[in-house]
Amino acid sequence: MRLIPRIHDIYVGRNVLFTVLVVWLVLLGLDGIMALSSESKNIGVGSYTFGHALAATAYTLPRRAYTLFPMAAVIGALMGLGQLAATSELTALRAVGVSRRRIALSVAIALSLLTALMVVNGETLAPWAQNRADMLKTSAKYNEDLSVERYSGLWAREGNTFLNAMTGEEVLDGDKGTRLVLHNVRLYTLDADGRLAMLTYAATATHDAKGWVLAKVRRDVFGERSVTQQQVESELWNSQLDASALAAGLAKPRNLSAGELKTSIEYRKRNGLDARDYEDTYWSRWFYPLNVLALCLAAVPFAFGSLRSGGMGKRLFLGMLFALGFMLLQMFFGRMAGALKFDYRIAYALPPILMLAISGWLSRRRVG
Template sequence: MKIYNFYIIRNVFVGFAAAAALLIPLFTTFDLINELDDVTAGGYRWSQAVEVVLMTLPRRLIDLGPFIALLGGIVGLGQMAVSQELTAMRAAGVSIVQIAMTAMVAGLILTGALGALDEWVASPLQQHGAQLRSEAIAHSDEAVNTRGTLWARRGDEIARIDTLGKHSQPLGIEIFHFNPDNTLASYIYADSAKLAPSGGWTLKQVNLKQWKDGEETVTMLPTMNWEPIFSNTHLKDLTLPSDSFSIKQLNRYISFLKSTDQPADKYSIALWQKVGRPALTLAMILLAVPFTFVQQRAPGLGSRLAVGAVVGLLTYVGNQIVVNLGLLFELNSQMTTLMPPLVILCVALALVYRFDKRG
C-alpha cells in the first residue's frame, strides 16, 4: 500500500473520531433524559439511569455507525480538499475511484470493529442494562409488568406468562387447551412455577378448569407438573429488546418462535439488519466522496456537513420505512433489510464513477 493510501485512511479515521465525538454525547444526552422520566424515589434511581445509559453506549455507537461513516468521511476527505491535498493527489495521477477505494478500506476496518463490538460487547452490556432497569422499576410502586408478557404455542396448547420474578421465575402462568373444533377443553392458572434442572416445571397454587359435555369442573391443586413449551429457551432472553440480541441469540430465538408456531418476522428482520449494516456503512463512506469533490472550492466544511446530515437522516428514515412496510406486509426479511443498503451502495458507486469520469 502506497504512502498516500495510509494518509487517506488516517485522515478518514480522524474524521470518524470527530463525528463520533460530536454525535455520541448528543444522543447519549437524549438517552439520559429519556431514562430520567422513569426515575422514582422508591425504585429506579438516577444513578441507575446513568449506569444503564453507559451500558448502552456501545449500542448507540453501532446504531450511529452509518452516520459516523458519512460525516467522518466528509470531515476527513473534506479537510484534505480544503488544504488542496486531494488536488495534489489528482495532479499526481490518483483517480477519484482510487481515493474512494482507499476510503472503503477504512470503512471495512470500521465495519469489522463495529461488528465485533456488537456481538461480544454491545449485546451483553445492553442486556445487562435492560435487566438492571427492569429489576429496579419492579421495586417501584408504579411498576406494571415491566418484564413483558410471553406467549407460546404447541399444537392445541397455548401458554402465557404474565411476568418474570427474581432469577427468571415465571409468575402468573396461564395454559389453554383446545379441542379439535377450537372449543376450550381446559384452562390452568398458576401463581408461579419452579423450574427443574431436567426441564420440567412444577406449577404452584394451581386453578384447573375443565369442560366436558357442557359441564365445568374446578379443581384447586397446591402443585402440578407441566412439560413447558419454553423448555428449550432461556426465559430471560425472551423479555429482552430485539436490538440487544446477538446473532447467536437471534438464531436461537427465531428457531424457538418457529417451533412454537409464532411469528418470527420481527426477529428475522433484526438478524438481517445486522448483516446489512456493513453494506450501509460502506455506502455512506462512498457517498462522502461526491460531497468532497462537488464542493472542492467551498471555504469550509459547514455546508458539506449540513447536507451530509440531511442525507444521512433521509437515508435512515427511508430505510426504517422500508423495514416497517416489509414487517407490515410480511415481505421477505432478506429483501426488506438488504435491498435498501445495496441500492444505496450501487448509487454511491455510480456517483463515484461519474465524478471520476468528469474529473
C-alpha cells in the same frame, strides 16, 4: 490498480479516521447526555436513584456507539475528504495520477477497520451491556426479583414460587390495550424446607385486565414417595407478579447476538409464533458492514464536487442529510418488509444499491 498501500492511501485514510472518530465521539456524547436526561425522569420510581440512571446510561453506550457509527462514518468521511478538497490536496492527488477509485478504496479500507470493530461489538459487548442496563432499570423501578439468563429465558420470583418463561411478547388486544403473553412457562413451587413441592408447566401464561390465565397446563405434585399429575386446558393463576415488570425484563431482539437471534427465529417458527421482529434485527446485523461501507462510498463523489468551495457547515449539513436519507430509506424498506411479509434480505439490500446507483449517476453527470 495495485492494492499495496502507498503513502497517499495512509494519508487519506488517517485523515478520514480522525474526523470519523471526532464526529463519532461528539454524537455519542450528545446521545449519552440526552439518554441520561431521559433516565433522570425515573428517579424516585421504586428504588431508582441517580446512580442507577448513570449506570444504566453507561451500560447502553456500546449499543449507542454501534447504532451511531454509520451516521458518524458518512459525516466524518465527508468532512475529512472535504478538508482535503478545500486545501486542494485532492486536486493534487488527482494531478499525480491517483484515481477517484483509489481514493475511495483508501476510505473504504480505513473505515472497514472501525466497521469490523463495531461488528464484534454488536455481537458481544453491546447486547450484554444493553441487557444489563434493562435488568438494572427493571429491578430498581419495580423492586422485583427478575433475571434474564442467556439460554434459559426470563426468571421471576414470587414468594416460594419461581417462574421461568423461555420467551414472550406484548400483543395488542383490540380496544383493551395490550396483553402480555409468555411462552413455555414453568412454575417451580418450593415447600417450607426448600424442596420442590410442585412443578407446573403451561404452554402460555397470558396477562390482561382480568389477571393471569395459564393454558394447556400440566402439573406434577411431589409427595414423600409419590408423584401426582394433573392436566387442565386452562385455569386462572392467582399471582401478583407485575406484568409491566415482566414485559420490561423480557430479552429484546436487540439484546441478542446473531446466533441467538437465529435460534429464536427457528424456535418461534416451529411454534407458530411471529418472528418478524427477530428476522428484522437478524438481517440488519448481517447487512450492517455492507450498509456502512456502501453509504460512505456513495458519499465519496460529493467530496470531488461542490465541497471544494464549501465550508465546514456545508459538509456537515450534506453529511447529515445523506445519512438521514439513507436511514429513512432503510427504515421504510424494513417496515414494508414487515407489513407485506417479503424477504428482509431484499429490504436491506435495496437501500445501499439505490444509494450507490444515485451517487454513481450524480458523479457521471458532474464529469460529463
